[in-house]
Amino acid sequence: MSFRNAYQAWLDSAALSPEEKEELRGIANDPKEIESRLHQMNIHVIRHTTQAFAEVVKEEGTAACRQGVAICFDCRNHSAEFAREAACVMAANDIQVRLFESMRPTPELSFAVRKYGCKAGINVTASHNPKEYNGYKVYWEDGAQLPPKHADAIAAKMKELDVFASVRRMDYEAALAVGKITLLGAETDEAFLAEVMGLVNDRACVARVAD
Numbered sequence: 001m002s003f004r005n006a007y008q009a010w011l012d013s014a015a016l017s018p019e020e021k022e023e024l025r026g027i028a029n030d031p032k033e034i035e036s037r038l039h040q041m042n043i044h045v046i047r048h049t050t051q052a053f054a055e056v057v058k059e060e061g062t063a064a065c066r067q068g069v070a071i072c073f074d075c076r077n078h079s080a081e082f083a084r085e086a087a088c089v090m091a092a093n094d095i096q097v098r099l100f101e102s103m104r105p106t107p108e109l110s111f112a113v114r115k116y117g118c119k120a121g122i123n124v125t126a127s128h129n130p131k132e133y134n135g136y137k138v139y140w141e142d143g144a145q146l147p148p149k150h151a152d153a154i155a156a157k158m159k160e161l162d163v164f165a166s167v168r169r170m171d172y173e174a175a176l177a178v179g180k181i182t183l184l185g186a187e188t189d190e191a192f193l194a195e196v197m198g199l200v201n202d203r204a205c206v207a208r209v210a211d
Contacts, residue, residue, distance in 0.1 A: 015164040052157035054093040064119040068096030072109035073124040091180035092168035110143035
């Protein structure tokens with residue numbers, strides 16, 4: 001599909017709010033801006049990608065869905081919003097979610113995946129692009145970023161699934177209320193820090209620079 005056709009498909013979709021459609025109409029005569037927008041992060045891209053990831057997790061079986069996913073985010077543009085949207089899609093697919101209540105460092109996401117025996121993880125962050133721009137990183141049960149086999153499977157699913165019609169989404173507050181989303185906070189922080197400090201091999205050096 002050309003970017004022009006994709007632009008029209010987005011305009012025609014019932015999934016977009018009136019405000020989103022108005023924003024798109026405002027760039028109708030700017031082909032470069034349209035093409036740029038269609039390659040950027042937004043909640044619809046997040047939902048579509050997460051639905052594809054959910055399909056991969058579900059193919060691992062019901063036990064994998066019970067193991068669930070851990071989700072983390074940083075301070076980039078819309079990170080908290082994107083992480084919550086990812087959680088809502090996973091919950092709608094009957095995959096348990098452990099969502100950090102606020103931003104955390106990437107190593108803590110890897111730790112949480114292993115500590116809670118999750119099947120996978122999502123981190124709304126980016127490494128090499130400008131700090132304002134966001135990314136979407138996926139992890140497997142070992143706490144490392146996804147191996148090629150599963151990464152390729154997600155990419156294939158994204159091609160199969162319609163960006164709007166294929167997405168399942170559950171209301172955030174409803175998912176919290178029924179326990180499909182669990183928030184992670186201080187307890188996980190303390191366990192993570194204890195694990196890190198347990199690896200220190202020169203406590204005197206740490207004490208000298210701890211401030």
